[in-house]
Amino acid sequence: MSDQPSDPSERTRRRRVRPQWVFPIVLGLVGALVGIAGYVWVADPNDSGSQATTTATSQPTPTTRADAVSVAVYKKIQPSLVFIETRTTGDDGALGSGVVINEQGQILTAMHVVRNATAIKVTFADGTESAAQVVSADPEHDIAVLQTETGPQVIVPAVLGGGVRIGDEAFPVGSPFGFVNSITAGVVSGLNRSIGRQDGSGELDGLIQFDAAVNPGSSGGPLVDRNGQVVGIVTALANPTDRNVFIGIGFAVPIATASGAAGGPER
Amino acid sequence: MSDQPSDPSERTRRRRVRPQWVFPIVLGLVGALVGIAGYVWVADPNDSGSQATTTATSQPTPTTRADAVSVAVYKKIQPSLVFIETRTTGDDGALGSGVVINEQGQILTAMHVVRNATAIKVTFADGTESAAQVVSADPEHDIAVLQTETGPQVIVPAVLGGGVRIGDEAFPVGSPFGFVNSITAGVVSGLNRSIGRQDGSGELDGLIQFDAAVNPGSSGGPLVDRNGQVVGIVTALANPTDRNVFIGIGFAVPIATASGAAGGPER
Amino acid sequence: MSDQPSDPSERTRRRRVRPQWVFPIVLGLVGALVGIAGYVWVADPNDSGSQATTTATSQPTPTTRADAVSVAVYKKIQPSLVFIETRTTGDDGALGSGVVINEQGQILTAMHVVRNATAIKVTFADGTESAAQVVSADPEHDIAVLQTETGPQVIVPAVLGGGVRIGDEAFPVGSPFGFVNSITAGVVSGLNRSIGRQDGSGELDGLIQFDAAVNPGSSGGPLVDRNGQVVGIVTALANPTDRNVFIGIGFAVPIATASGAAGGPER
Numbered sequence: 001m002s003d004q005p006s007d008p009s010e011r012t013r014r015r016r017v018r019p020q021w022v023f024p025i026v027l028g029l030v031g032a033l034v035g036i037a038g039y040v041w042v043a044d045p046n047d048s049g050s051q052a053t054t055t056a057t058s059q060p061t062p063t064t065r066a067d068a069v070s071v072a073v074y075k076k077i078q079p080s081l082v083f084i085e086t087r088t089t090g091d092d093g094a095l096g097s098g099v100v101i102n103e104q105g106q107i108l109t110a111m112h113v114v115r116n117a118t119a120i121k122v123t124f125a126d127g128t129e130s131a132a133q134v135v136s137a138d139p140e141h142d143i144a145v146l147q148t149e150t151g152p153q154v155i156v157p158a159v160l161g162g163g164v165r166i167g168d169e170a171f172p173v174g175s176p177f178g179f180v181n182s183i184t185a186g187v188v189s190g191l192n193r194s195i196g197r198q199d200g201s202g203e204l205d206g207l208i209q210f211d212a213a214v215n216p217g218s219s220g221g222p223l224v225d226r227n228g229q230v231v232g233i234v235t236a237l238a239n240p241t242d243r244n245v246f247i248g249i250g251f252a253v254p255i256a257t258a259s260g261a262a263g264g265p266e267r
Numbered sequence: 268m269s270d271q272p273s274d275p276s277e278r279t280r281r282r283r284v285r286p287q288w289v290f291p292i293v294l295g296l297v298g299a300l301v302g303i304a305g306y307v308w309v310a311d312p313n314d315s316g317s318q319a320t321t322t323a324t325s326q327p328t329p330t331t332r333a334d335a336v337s338v339a340v341y342k343k344i345q346p347s348l349v350f351i352e353t354r355t356t357g358d359d360g361a362l363g364s365g366v367v368i369n370e371q372g373q374i375l376t377a378m379h380v381v382r383n384a385t386a387i388k389v390t391f392a393d394g395t396e397s398a399a400q401v402v403s404a405d406p407e408h409d410i411a412v413l414q415t416e417t418g419p420q421v422i423v424p425a426v427l428g429g430g431v432r433i434g435d436e437a438f439p440v441g442s443p444f445g446f447v448n449s450i451t452a453g454v455v456s457g458l459n460r461s462i463g464r465q466d467g468s469g470e471l472d473g474l475i476q477f478d479a480a481v482n483p484g485s486s487g488g489p490l491v492d493r494n495g496q497v498v499g500i501v502t503a504l505a506n507p508t509d510r511n512v513f514i515g516i517g518f519a520v521p522i523a524t525a526s527g528a529a530g531g532p533e534r
Numbered sequence: 535m536s537d538q539p540s541d542p543s544e545r546t547r548r549r550r551v552r553p554q555w556v557f558p559i560v561l562g563l564v565g566a567l568v569g570i571a572g573y574v575w576v577a578d579p580n581d582s583g584s585q586a587t588t589t590a591t592s593q594p595t596p597t598t599r600a601d602a603v604s605v606a607v608y609k610k611i612q613p614s615l616v617f618i619e620t621r622t623t624g625d626d627g628a629l630g631s632g633v634v635i636n637e638q639g640q641i642l643t644a645m646h647v648v649r650n651a652t653a654i655k656v657t658f659a660d661g662t663e664s665a666a667q668v669v670s671a672d673p674e675h676d677i678a679v680l681q682t683e684t685g686p687q688v689i690v691p692a693v694l695g696g697g698v699r700i701g702d703e704a705f706p707v708g709s710p711f712g713f714v715n716s717i718t719a720g721v722v723s724g725l726n727r728s729i730g731r732q733d734g735s736g737e738l739d740g741l742i743q744f745d746a747a748v749n750p751g752s753s754g755g756p757l758v759d760r761n762g763q764v765v766g767i768v769t770a771l772a773n774p775t776d777r778n779v780f781i782g783i784g785f786a787v788p789i790a791t792a793s794g795a796a797g798g799p800e801r
Contacts, residue, residue, distance in 0.1 A: 066436075068434060068435055071434035073434060096674060167604035168604075177507065179476060179516065180457070181459055182457045182476060183434055183451070183456055184456055190714070193713060209713060212478070213515025214515070239779065243510075245506065245507065246514045247747070247780045248779075249713065302773075338700070375793045446783065447725070450724075451782060480782025481782070482781060512775060514781070
């Protein structure tokens with residue numbers, strides 16, 4: 001075995017440099033990206049209905065196939081989605097996502113979405129807007145819980161799911177680049193993944209790796225399973241270039257970890 | 268609410284800068300990309316059959332699972348696909364995609380594929396090639412209709428579908444980078460999206476957002492639903508970097524809008 | 535037809551420049567990427583089990599929907615997966631993937647994963663590590679066969695499948711950026727594709743094009759169909775920028791071609 005590439009432990013040590021290429025996926029509103037946020041304010045967060053122009057049909061079109069799972073998934077999670085905007089000192093703030101998790105209207109999101117925020121604004125799926133405060137935080141797992149001043153007309157907490165298996169369908173829902181409440185589809189690529197933190201302070205461990213598209217602004221949104229239950233909170237993407245965009249590898253904090261961070265047995 | 272990040276209307280105004288990062292996805296044949304088009308001419312547009320080397324099997328392999336929806340989707344749309352090449356003054360032209368929409372063999376595509384074209388060449392799915400002219404255009408919605416001089420041996424118009432819902436399966440079919448008649452699979456991520464036009468002249472509105480891969484050369488191709496019906500015409504992708512490649516966010520003009528642009532009740 | 539963009543044969547000749555943008559997807563361990571490999575050694579290659587934290591459920595959650603195909607696909611292929619690390623003269627070596635194909639424990643991988651390797655280390659799915667040698671190579675098709683000194687406790691050869699059709703589901707499994715044994719999901723986008731070789735020596739022909747995410751480190755891994763059978767060996771991705779990351783277009787050598795390269799009727 002002396003011709004092995006090297007001694008593992010040695011290589012491990014040598015290689016445990018902080019990976020520069022794993023990004024938290026909050027969308028910062030500075031510099032060249034300012035233009036992007038224009039969509040945020042013009043888009044209707046409650047656009048889950050069918051579009052206006054739906055009747056063009058050139059001939060009878062019996063729908064013979066069952067709906068995609070993702071239609072039901074979106075319908076189930078949609079009322080619980082929130083879009084988050086923050087203001088921070090010294091720049092324009094950030095955009096992220098979140099999900100309502102209890103009858104008090106508390107919102108689970110990623111800690112890095114609200115880090116250093118001097119003001120947090122939440123838009124519920126029904127269009128209701130409210131200021132919000134961080135009531136609980138678990139920086140170790142990049143999780144925060146928000147409480148809003150005003151709730152939506154009807155609070156619809158998401159159903160929290162259990163664990164996932166490799167290969168399970170996975171649907172992140174959030175607001176990449178301010179395209180509010182976007183759903184994407186993929187599968188769980190791996191479990192128990194570790195990635196370095198952006199700030200260099202150690203690692204995020206125990207993550208779900210998935211291949212559904214997430215991008216800046218997706219952070220904090222729910223990762224939903226095929227039953228419409230929240231199995232994780234979206235936290236990061238991997239990209240070895242200096243560009244913080246999706247290339248097929250996203251990460252979420254498992255819901256058990258995230259909801260534990262939220263504290264309290266009632267969850 | 269004075270601690271809200273800002274007054275929405277003000278921020279809206281401030282942020283409504285034209286997003287530089289939404290690209291029409293025609294493939295321009297200039298500069299470093301010239302080499303790419305080599306594939307265009309060597310690839311067989313009629314390659315929908317099974318490959319030559321299909322019999323390697325190490326043991327009996329009963330196919331116990333039903334086919335993927337996308338197999339039937341591709342079979343249904345394939346005869347209606349067209350590959351578009353243009354020549355323009357001053358550069359090498361462009362590559363794009365399109366779909367046959369009526370018995371006259373007229374082709375629906377994206378306006379920006381044929382913009383400034385001095386000559387348009389269409390290759391039908393059966394390999395038939397023909398010159399084509401723009402007979403109708405709706406620049407407002409980035410839609411054009413082409414008429415060819417020669418049709419394919421058998422004209423097979425695509426079936427135009429109705430509206431889509433968020434979460435519906437979505438299959439764009441086109442020729443990214445000249446990989447002729449490629450199908451990719453994803454879901455509808457959002458509806459009624461607005462993006463800035465590349466030329467700065469306002470916005471494209473009412474778009475379907477999807478997460479199936481599209482790239483330069485995909486423009487003008489059909490977005491197909493799980494029943495094999497055309498529900499949109501592919502028009503753009505979002506990428507905040509200066510690179511015009513897919514990162515998980517594509518856009519299509521809804522078919523009702525596109526076919527309205529084609530004009531005429533007969534469609 | 536004199537107004538056609540050009541004479542095809544002439545354009546073909548002119549355009550058949552080597553595309554710089556198709557990358558073999560081995561992960562080289564040099565320069566800025568050194569840090570990435572840290573994951574390799576800390577991740578448990580045998581992490582296919584459920585994660586530790588799987589019981590958080592806020593209410594009864596009957597699973598009413600059938601499992602995703604990809605769960606069964608992963609379970610079936612997982613015991614046959616291998617993770618490959620090499621050492622080469624003058625740099626830190628490379629990372630790739632492979633799959634066990636017979637009772638002798640021989641491993642099918644991409645030739646470019648082991649090119650110029652002075653030492654090859656293989657980690658089986660059960661965690662067993664062994665040195666390996668190249669026993670057969672087909673550079674023409676970018677295929678190599680490895681024999682290890684030590685096998686896993688139980689050798690589980692993958693079942694090799696037959697051909698694929700456009701639209702068929704396709705699941706590449708490998709170790710992108712050292713995220714060991716990741717599965718991603720997509721469909722076959724096209725068949726019989728040709729791409730230029732990185733070293734300029736002609737083309738790779740007859741390839742399967744797919745839209746499931748692959749990245750550096752995925753090379754040599756199996757492309758698996760919905761029955762869990764190996765239908766190809768992952769070899770490259772297309773990206774017109776100078777960044778070797780996934781944008782929606784991956785390529786695999788069909789298994790018939792690859793297993794022919796492995797030699798021997800017994801396969």
